[in-house]
Amino acid sequence: MAGASTASAAAAPILASTTASSLAPQTITAEYRPAPGSAPAATFEVDRTVFSFSRGDRALPTTVWYPKGERGPFPLVLFSHGLTSQPTDYEAMLTRWAQAGFVVAGPTYPKTWYGAPDLDANDIVNQPADASHVIDLMLSSAGAVTAIIDADRIAAAGHSAGGITTTGLFSAHRDERLKAGIVQAGTDFQGTPFTGPAAAMLFVHGRKDTTVTYRAGHAVYAAVPWSRAMLSITDGGHVTESDDFEATTRTTTQFLRYALYGDPVAKAQLPTAAAVGGVATLESQL
Template sequence: MPRRTHLILIVLLALTAACSPGDQPADGPTDPPTRATSAPVAPSSAPALPDKSDAPRRAPAETLPITTRELDLQRGKDRPLPTTVWYPTSGEKPFPLIVFSHGLTSEPEAYATILRAWAKAGFVVAAPAFPHTRYRARDYDPLDVINQPADVSEVITRMLAYGKEHGDLIDPARIAAAGHSAGGITTVGLFSGTRDARLVAGVVLSGRQVLPVPFQGRAAPMLFVHGKLDKTVPYADGKAAYDAVRWPKALLTVTEGGHVALTKDFAPVIATTTDFLRYTLYGDATARGRLKRDATKGGLATLTDKL
């Protein structure tokens, strides 16, 4: 077995042993999703670089109403990527896009609490269900995580086309990737070995690097979130990934946090990630100013800030 595959297998099997459907958050979207009626968007062979946007970049001053859609996306003929999308129904378009990757044996709905919070703060949030690592996958294969960065890139391409069809909903110059656990590994891959040049920011929740591939491409601010008591992906592994980034970055350490609880209705994580995304994708100086206060409120977490 090649060393590369062997290393990936060790890490992902460790994740598999620690994760089960019963471990996943029970949160789900309050609003029933509706099936999109737009025609399928043709895949593109290579991602386009971000376009310069002259759209207003002011962050919404209030919480926005949102809606939910389910899109039947896919990459190629054998990688279905059903994608749940949350987005504002009012406010100034176009909005920044966040693509979120779930963990092993999980699904987008499990993260609805935090993803809905981001949408209400002024973002389009797209969360694909990966074909071989999702909850109740017919052909479950943890090694398939290595293919997921390309899936995310395809979802970005499809979402940009969807945005054009719906009144310039999405700003192609303001795109971020985020993910939890194996989805955090997927997100790290999007900034390293399978760099998507369209990404300008990233959020890694309870994730790590699988391979020692340098973060590359243009600088993109990144926020890492990790629980000190995480037994699935040790805190030291998440810290090592954070240390490897040479761009502006921050690390939110949840003192008593485990692996899954961070994705539930946990105020410091929701507030800090939202502040970070508003700062990096909207240039919201107010959000930047309250980042440390929100991170450390209640004494539940600490913030290392090098943004």
């Protein structure tokens, strides 16, 4: 859970693992097994709204994509944007998740978003607490959108700095409500090992990423002691490009359908999703 306090922005080690992670490889000691179920067969119409959330003096305007006019309940996915980005930069992918039956909440972090007047990469250390607080507010706020959320099925996902934020939610700032995580082009959170109850984890990383190296990302994948998978984009860099968008989006969607709905068909379709376009390979120990 998030409080109103923040960590020191002087924590420069937050970016120390972008070249290599210090986390040691782990064998899987606790498997994540969701209760069997079925993900929605429908493709939902999607609407978007913005909530004016905050944590203390930290403004956290949160863009939410959700199935329009539906009663749910639907799982919640908390998405964290990258450095000098904003949630709407990822709208194409996040809309696809919402079409598949998820409520997707993307906070704009105060010091790492595209228009931040006092941009500070070290402020990533405060973002896991921000993310947990946004989850708190999504679950406690009254309204038609928040009313369709299933509070027992929650995942976190993020890209780059948002991927580091996501890793933090499963390690240094463990939010035990999370059943699954997606880390895109991310690395560890200040070298802190994964902890807490088992969760399903999916990593997506370009083999030619020079911002957060593939070596760093794969090391963090190998350090997860729970059910895990990794989608490696053969010629991918740090951001999703048009040629690998479908493989990335289909794989992440099927992963969420499995991890949060317990759909065995979605799990079985992961290799097919990863193979779209012949641009990626999949390692899976889910």
